[in-house]
Amino acid sequence: NAGVTQTPKFQVLKTGQSMTLQCAQDMNHEYMSWYRQDPGMGLRLIHYSVGAGITDQGEVPNGYNVSRSTTEDFPLRLLSAAPSQTSVYFCASSLKSPQGEAYGYTFGSGTRLTVV
Amino acid sequence: GQQVMQIPQYQHVQEGEDFTTYCNSSTTLSNIQWYKQRPGGHPVFLIQLVKSGEVKKQKRLTFQFGEAKKNSSLHITATQTTDVGTYFCAGHDSGTYKYIFGTGTRLKVLA
Secondary structure: OOOEEEEOOEEEEOOOOOEEEEEEEOOOOOEEEEEEEOOOOOEEEEEEEEEOOEEEEOOOOOOEEEOOOOOOEOOEEEOOOOHHHOEEEEEEEEOEOOOOOEOOOEEOOOEEEEEO | OOOEEEEOOEEEEEOOOOEEEEEEEOOOEEEEEEEEEOOOOOOEEEEEEOOOOOEEEEOOEEEEEOOOOOEEEEEEOOOOHHHOEEEEEEEEEOOOOOOEEOOOEEEEEEO
């Protein structure tokens, strides 16, 4: 099992460029989420999904789009990069319990994004 | 919206001392999860608490979920240098599946 795989690991963008951060999991997890972590800060939820075809906004969704066409993949799109989006981005996935809760999330190793 | 605060923000302890971090939510939580993030790494899931007043132990770590399901704590007995990192709690209120992370407590252990 590869777990949660994020690509790329590092990226530098110019202001106004767009790009897609890739996230794939091979554990058949229903729940997937994207978080951003700024230096010395906690994790803030960008978007999340409770299953294929279902996505919802988190705490800081502006400037980002997601889609979940398959259980395995949950890409995050930056529409027009801004310096304020410089951060480390983590993708995470979790099984869903019979009660609909998420079990503990498994995190990818992150994508370090710099917008200049 | 839901907010999850942790105190303290930072804690330096001598190796062998105990350590506690507290997690407080503005809303009642369905469950609470705890994670550890080593410097430069990604968060790693430690444990989940579901029931009001629940207490769970993992070796030197003791986790508690408050009776009102709005707060939680993590206590480490006799810290070791391997305990260094940032500890996060995370939870969601009933009716949503947004897992919101706490602000984190960064632990430094001095040998």
